[in-house]
Amino acid sequence: MSDEIEKKVTTIGLTQANHDILSKFKEDKIFHEMMDGYRFAIAYSINRDIAPSEISEKVITTFNVGSLDPKNEIYNAILALNPNIKMPVYKYAELLAESGMTELAMMYKQNSRLDIAKIVADSS
């Protein structure tokens, strides 16, 4: 993937429903910033091998990738784990975030809480 194409992806986000859930996570003090929850959703998808699918609904632009990933850690991780990726890395990150958030939202609705300590403990 050329740097030029990569550079075109400067903002990424979530669909309205998942955006609202992420906003609720912040309200419930599960995460201090919505960005923390967004990164968590990306990593959750990767950890659970959730295959990202195309987003059919409109994505609300939420985060600037420079703020989301200032040290390119997410970028490098995705690339390291998917060296043959065929789309811009941050576009892929957005798909991962959307899928991850959908699952986290389901968990949150079922239990009325999100136990991220348990999710982390179960991750290895």
Place this chain on the structure above:
Amino acid sequence: MKFLKLSLDNFMPFYGDYHEINFPTDPHQNILLIHGSNTYGKTSILRSIKWVLYGRAFDKYNRQLAYLDLLNYTAANNGDYEFEVIIEFEANNHHFKITRNVSIKDTIQIPQNDSDFIEKTYFQKDGDVLKGTEIVHEMNLIAPEAVSRFFLFDGELLQEYEDLLEEGSKAGMKIKESIEQILGVPSLINGKDDTSYLSKIYRNKQKSELNATGDIALHIESRTGLEKAIETHLAEIERLLAQSSETKEKKEAIEREILDLEEKSKVAEQIQITKSTISTLAGEIKGLKDKRLTAAALAWKSLLRPKLLIAQKESFNSVGNFIKEYERMGALKKELGLLESIHFEHENCDICNTEVLIKDESSYQNRINALKNEIDSVEIDTSDFSKMNNQFDSINSLLQLDEDRSLKDIDSELSNKTVLLSKEESDYDGLKEQIGDGLSASEIIVKSQKVGSYSKSLLDIEGDVKKEREKIISNEKQIEILNKMIESNPDSGDSPTTKYVSLFGDLHNLFNDSISNLRDELKNEVEAKASEAFLKLIHRDNYSALKINSNYGLHIVDKNDHIVTMKSSGAEQIVALSLIDALSKTGRPSGPVVMDTPFGRLDPEHRVRILEYLPTSASQLILFVHKGETDNEILKKISGQIGKEYNLKLQDDKENSLIENIN
């Protein structure tokens, strides 16, 4: 006396009518143990026994409890205002059953005070119902109420007995009054009063019978004057005693208020401590929440780690494989070069001059061809290596990320602290409720000053009463002299009335002396019995006896007949128990002893001794114990003597208690 069965219905924390205790009747297994945590109803059972036997129960300040205090709270809430206690016991070869029942009057909807209730008591002796004075008479024969505090007592009472050793202490005075009641020999006092009355009647008769002239007339006139003076002194004593009683009541009321205020003051202190704990916990929780949010911000890195570790391993293998292939290629090329550098020199045969073929040359050629083919078949792109290497480095550096694995620990600590905070907050609310409108420290000071002033008044009254009594004694002595003078005067003759005057005067003196002699004898008896119990209970060889003091308190005496001044609190408790044991046996025949949490400050050695001694001294030993008082080792030692065992539990609603038979 032996208790047989106690049944409770809606009495204090025992909701419903199914609460029963069967007492052990085997003399060799005469211990009844009732286990229960604080507030589970141990003291309520003790109160139920006192109440059913004597119709009165008291709180810890010795204030009589009202019916509404005795009625179960849940029952009252459900509109059931009836409660009942039944006790069955045997004494003096008779079977007794007392049923005390309290219910609401028909005209009352919701009771407000005792006058809204009716109390009914059924006292049965061998099945026959007794009434009124018969009941009092029977109870006085079996176990007079004044003695009950020595066989139905709670651990807190021990402190009062220890106070007896302190001359003139407040609690000591109260106990002294109770002991005086037992040792006060009412029949002798009645005899003294009766003879005094008869003496007076015959003196009046003598006055009218004798045609008094001369000296006799003068003596009789003087005696009449003295009699009037005695009446005045008696009236004054009566007035002073009424004043004293009124002052005592006022003083006690204020003392109770002070106790309440002191308790409030303790609660206020506790509120401050709880408030500070709440504030500390709230701060800690806030800190933990912040820490948690920081950890949550890095949690995504922990989620990536397992996948990165797998990728690291795969990447490492790829780089390794590439290097192996690269090395193999190098080796092939090296071999090819070596083979190609070999030069075969052909020679002709010396005989026929034909070219001689060099052995293995063709096989060398074959090898070279094979190597070339192999080398041609392998494609090594060094840029791949560079990519692989970069990926490996990238994964390694991602694995160095500053992740935070402490989330779970923080959550667990947060959860613990939140539970603690909630408990403290609930305690805080409870304490605030207890303290009500708050209190002022100056209030305690003002009330204490009032108590001081009442105490002074009481001492003054006591002094005045003493003076009046001395005057009466002096007057009586003068009357006695006058009587003798009248009797010895030939003009009084052999009048039977004069003889009666003399006889009742002598009898009155006899009763007076007997009262003080009997008191001394009983004190000696208490001292001897208490010493006997003490020596069996105490675990020290250098003590020889107990010595009774003017307050009926007891001092320990050592082998050299010296009073021991330095005592441990445990030793004082043993002294108190010895006194109780002696008093319970002095005022009545042997009976049961009921003790509520009596072992507070005793070491295990003394607990065992007491538990071994008391069942031999009492007909039954009923012990209410909480976990901290007796460990299993101690209970094992007396397990052979335990006839019955119960456990007090909370009911499901957590407000009421249950009596569970466990043995």
